Amino acid sequence: MSLALSTLLYEWRRYMAAVMALALSGLLVLGMAGVFIGIGKGFTATIERSSADIIIMQPGAKSLIGGPAGVPRRFIPLAYNHPEVVEVQPLDGAGGSFQSVRNVDPTKSVAERARAGAPKQNFVQTSIIDTRPGSVTIPTDYSPELVEALRQPYTVAIDETAMRSLGVKLGDKALYNGQTVTVAAILRGYPNMMQQSIVMSRDTLRMVGQADTGPRVGPLMVKLSDPTRAEVVAEQLNQQGDGQWKAWTRQDLADANQSAMFEQGPLIIILGGVTVVGIIIGVAITWQTLRGAIMANIKEFASLRALGVGMASLRRIVVELSFWVGVVGVAAAIGLTWLVAVFAGTQGVLIALQPQALIAVGGGLISIAMISGLLSLGVLKNSQPADLLR
């Protein structure tokens, strides 16, 4: 084991401040990015788990919900023109108020009723499925029982993370735009921190009077006879559409959707600001810690100099030391962020830890540590062997 690594492991307390500073900088950036990506994932979950092999939208649109993505109804038969297309269904959706209903027990006192809490009202986003088995609008992770449940008129499904804020549980009744609906199913894995959402069947949407009936419909969900040919068919559909529409493969759309989120100004500013703060904190504390640690061993370094070990070799020791501090810092940052993510998960907040983000932040932290190491090289000039001769 090298001198640098031995020193780090043996005198780890001395380096704790630097490791913690790196871990916190990493947590700051990873956590922020994780929250944003988590928010994005809430939106893209619908795309990624859709059964559609291809999605046709208005050119320029990158997201299924929010923003104009729909196309003229006449595009549906046009899409069927392609021989490999087996099903085309427009996505539909709406929004409305969602109010939990309390069964009031008339025998209870006013005080007891008050303690039970007032009904909650939220604005929710509504999306639909077709309840015919195997339909292209049914997400891949929906069970047949779930589809079956939604086939009943006036039923809705909500994500488990939305139960608390919507104030309902399985089997509860609620008012959707003033009409009574029943929570017939609970979803897993569709958290959405920005806006609660509910799912219902296209028929229920029609019954509550919100289905598209006009000349425009939502994005077209397209099923192919051979899903592996999605890229090729999307290409051909785009040629066929001649600029009137854009056909995306599911994966391309999910990627575009997520990166579109990061093109938004405020996110970049927040993330950039957090990164700058993280770098400043990381460098400042790591630099000072390394300086102190080198000064603590300066006599030992000086004795090596006396024995003829050159300054360049000592510098290498310091740079190696700072590299290892960085490595430990990355491990601590990932551990810490993971803990926070687990905790956040219990609170219904999704912090997504993506490999790319981990690699980028990890590389950044090691760079911060090594920059700090380079900055602290200056103190090595105090390793004057002549000072040992007194």
Added chain:
Amino acid sequence: MMTTKSHGKHGDFAIEAKGLVKRFKSGKAYVEVLKKVDFDARHGDLTMVMGPSGSGKSTLIAALSGLLRPEEGRVDTLDVDDLWKLSSGKIDKFRLDHCGFIFQGFNLFPALTALQQVETVLKFQGLTPAAAKKRATLALEEVGLKPRLHQRPSALSGGEKQRVAIARALAKDPQILFADEPTSALDGENGQIVIRLLRRAASEHGAAVICVTHDPRLEEWADRVIKIEDGIIIDDQRRTPNPNATLASHH
């Protein structure tokens, strides 16, 4: 039991210095700490430099070993003519190849075991890890630390630490060994072990051992005693060492 060859011929010059002058700035004035000192030391000799505190002993060996540039004078050593004409990198290399150092303090890395302390320097000398380990083990055995190879400094006594420092210096098989007050921080018993090791480095390895001390009792082991006062050599005598002398444990 010796594992290393001896250097030069006993009696050959290892260092010859002429007219060394070293001044330090003190306020506005300069204080001359070495005043045209001529000095030499031979292979196989334990050369003792003695003098009161502040007389310039440490400054002298710093100038001889390439650690502190003198204002005037020259140092010829081994096959180097005028050490101070070399670049600082070359001077480092000279020390790496040929010089050992022992200080009053032990200056051992807290994180390293005795074996690793010695190995580290040898690796910088370019030895393979396996060769460094072998040499380091032998050097530590030679100073009687075989049972302590894997102890860190915190588990070693002062005397043992100084022996690790000596092993670190001797493992390089140096032709010149500088020691500055090597026994000052030790009790009589450990001081005796240390001075005997220095004695052996001279007699058996043929190193030129230059030992600075203000402890007159160490004279017993010396081949030559040089007295310095106020930056001037005032006495230089050869004597016959007594390798079996003893240091009282109380002083």
